[in-house]
Amino acid sequence: MxxxxxxxxxxxxxxxxxxxxxxxxxxxxxxxxxxxxxxxxxxxxxxxxxxxxxxxxxxxxxxxxxxxxxxxxxxxxxxxxxxxxxxxDFHVVLAACWHVVNGKKLAVRELTAGAHRFAVYIGDFTLRGEDDAPMEIPEDGLSALEAAISTAPLTADIHWIRVFYGNTGDGKSQVEVLLDNEPWAAGHKAIASVEWPQHERYYSLRNFIALVPVD
Incomplete structure (x- = not known):
């Protein structure tokens, strides 16, 4: 293997x-x-x-x-x-770690967190399950997360965020947001506050973001 x-x-x-x-x-x-x-x-x-x-x-x-x-x-x-x-994850880490940016595969923005300015590489939300249901990502999905990032005490290093949302099909949901591999309470609160699409069957959405200091 x-x-x-x-x-x-x-x-x-x-x-x-x-x-x-x-x-x-x-x-x-x-x-x-x-x-x-x-x-x-x-x-x-x-x-x-x-x-x-x-x-x-x-x-x-x-x-x-x-x-x-x-x-x-x-x-x-x-x-x-x-x-x-x-x-x-691939196109995000390719941009953040190997400096190869494919603008067709990710969004690129700039954002200030604390005293530091970052280039932010945002991957697509990828869907698993519920293949026959159209899936529209709420417009406030990323804006809520960006607001949390802007208040995070980030150092002038590369940082990464992984977002997971799961719709269990019974009106409940699963949310996990990691910052630099660790659970991030502010990010969790931001994602949990969004009105994600509800379906009868299970589906999950995953997103990966990297922040690179701007010289």
Whole structure:
């Protein structure tokens, strides 16, 4: 499975002009140690949902840690999870960490948080489940989050935010918002305040955002 993950990631980055070199479990940026990326697949129990962990090392002290569920057993599940990474996080980390910006795949804005100015790379909200239902993202979904970001005590470093919203189908919802891998109460409050579409069956929305200091 390691070879499948490495080859898929190398091909994905190569399509966008970034060369990666294998070094044991890691893929290193050509000519430098950082950023580095690796993927680790965890097979699900009894044919259940597997999990792909993606780690992106920014420097000796900071690592982006993301996880993606994969539907299917073995390679099928792993490929499904890799596809989720490609659709959700990839273009954001490509811009923030490898400085390759595809304006067709993400939104780029500038925002001030505390005393620091950031370029903000915002990926698409990606949907899983409820395939037959049209899904419109509420206009205040991102504006509420941006308001929370503007008051966050951010340092002049790269920061990243992962948003997850789940519609359980029984009138309840699941919300998780992480800032730099840790639960973020202000972000959770912002996302929970939005009137997300309600459907009878389960669906989830996921979004990834990176903030890069502007010199």
């Amino acid at each position: 390691d070879r499948l993950i490495q080859n898929t990631l190398m091909d994905l980055f190569a399509e966008h002009g970034v060369g990666l070199e294998p070094d044991e479990d890691w893929l290193l940026t050509e000519g430098d140690d950082f950023p580095a990326i690796r993927g680790i697949w965890h097979e699900g129990n009894n044919g259940g949902l597997g999990r792909l962990d993606i780690d992106i090392v920014l420097d000796e002290e900071r690592t982006i840690e993301e996880s993606f569920g994969g539907i299917g057993a073995g390679k099928a599940g792993c490929r499904d999870a890799l596809d989720s990474f490609a659709r959700n």
